[in-house]
Amino acid sequence: MESLKNNAQRGDAEAQIELGKLYYDGEGVKKDLKQAVYWWKKAAEQGNKFAQHILGICYYDGEGVKKDLNEAVYWWKKAAEQGYASAQCRLGICYVDGEGVAKDYKQAFQWFKKAAEQGDAEAQGLLGTCYVDGKGVAKDHKQAVLWFKKAAEQGDATAQYRLGFRYYNGEGVQKDRKQAVYWWKKAAEQGDKDAQRRLGYCYEEGEGVAKDYEQAFHWFKKAAEQGDAIAQYDLGFSYYNGEGVQKDRKQAVYWWKKAAEQGDKDAQFELGECYAWGRGVSEDQKQAAYWYGKAAEQGHVKAQFEMGERYYNNNGVATDKNLSKYWMKKAAEQGHENAKIYLERMY
Numbered sequence: 001m002e003s004l005k006n007n008a009q010r011g012d013a014e015a016q017i018e019l020g021k022l023y024y025d026g027e028g029v030k031k032d033l034k035q036a037v038y039w040w041k042k043a044a045e046q047g048n049k050f051a052q053h054i055l056g057i058c059y060y061d062g063e064g065v066k067k068d069l070n071e072a073v074y075w076w077k078k079a080a081e082q083g084y085a086s087a088q089c090r091l092g093i094c095y096v097d098g099e100g101v102a103k104d105y106k107q108a109f110q111w112f113k114k115a116a117e118q119g120d121a122e123a124q125g126l127l128g129t130c131y132v133d134g135k136g137v138a139k140d141h142k143q144a145v146l147w148f149k150k151a152a153e154q155g156d157a158t159a160q161y162r163l164g165f166r167y168y169n170g171e172g173v174q175k176d177r178k179q180a181v182y183w184w185k186k187a188a189e190q191g192d193k194d195a196q197r198r199l200g201y202c203y204e205e206g207e208g209v210a211k212d213y214e215q216a217f218h219w220f221k222k223a224a225e226q227g228d229a230i231a232q233y234d235l236g237f238s239y240y241n242g243e244g245v246q247k248d249r250k251q252a253v254y255w256w257k258k259a260a261e262q263g264d265k266d267a268q269f270e271l272g273e274c275y276a277w278g279r280g281v282s283e284d285q286k287q288a289a290y291w292y293g294k295a296a297e298q299g300h301v302k303a304q305f306e307m308g309e310r311y312y313n314n315n316g317v318a319t320d321k322n323l324s325k326y327w328m329k330k331a332a333e334q335g336h337e338n339a340k341i342y343l344e345r346m347y
Contacts, residue, residue, distance in 0.1 A: 036058075
């Protein structure tokens with residue numbers, strides 16, 4: 001330790017970096033983030049690109065130093081200009097988000113490309129996204145597939161999910177549902193909730209894989225437990241219908257409520273149905289009206305019709321003919337036939 005410290009004090013950049021790591025991790029010395037930053041800054045000022053990159057992270061996260069996005073960009077740019085791939089990727093993200101620098105998708109694309117060409121998996125995935133969205137470069141789904149595949153083959157879960165999507169929809173590559181399942185499974189096994197949900201759909205519908213409700217339930221549950229509202233809604237149906245799991249209306253209500261509280265209008269409607277009919281929960285018309293109302297406000301046509309009926313019939317809400325007309329009109333405008341019939345009677 002003393003030898004390392006002496007070398008660091010004499011200006012040895014590698015020793016300064018190592019000493020910073022020891023202070024950061026609290027190995028052989030009391031953990032001290034300020035001291036870690038102090039020594040990394042010494043090395044960074046000598047032009048060490050690794051130290052410049054890690055110093056940028058410290059400024060970005062506010063670790064051992066006051067958070068300062070401008071300083072983060074400054075040091076990442078120093079490292080990026082020396083060819084440090086991770087710093088190039090970080091700098092690209094800053095240009096996308098407008099953090100510490102003005103938003104500039106062309107600059108973001110350039111930095112992602114530099115890092116991607118060095119094999120940085122995250123940058124490869126982000127470069128693929130640039131080609132999909134046409135940000136900083138013309139849209140090119142074939143190029144997107146090329147870069148997503150490079151990142152996916154390195155184990156990048158986000159790229160695996162996005163590559164699966166390209167195969168599923170046949171964007172930039174021939175449609176291949178089996179390949180979609182292959183890549184979504186890779187991502188799902190790494191905990192990517194979007195891939196877990198998509199994989200659940202594939203097993204539920206038998207797309208690219210044999211239909212298997214137990215596997216569908218398994219993957220919906222994985223995603224739902226990570227807070228994915230759509231998966232929570234789907235999991236509710238698995239429990240409600242007893243698909244892949246023993247029928248359990250209470251569990252259906254539990255998961256629909258989770259999704260509904262996140263604003264999923266379909267879950268809000270189903271929760272309204274459960275309260276209206278006492279399925280998996282005690283009948284409660286006020287709660288039914290509450291959840292139907294939430295879904296109706298988001299444009300759910302059946303919920304709009306329900307609210308029209310409820311305001312007309314004093315069911316869970318006070319009678320209000322004007323609000324009844326309002327919701328019936330909303331539903332009718334979306335093609336709800338019974339709502340049209342109600343409106344004819346009203347007028």
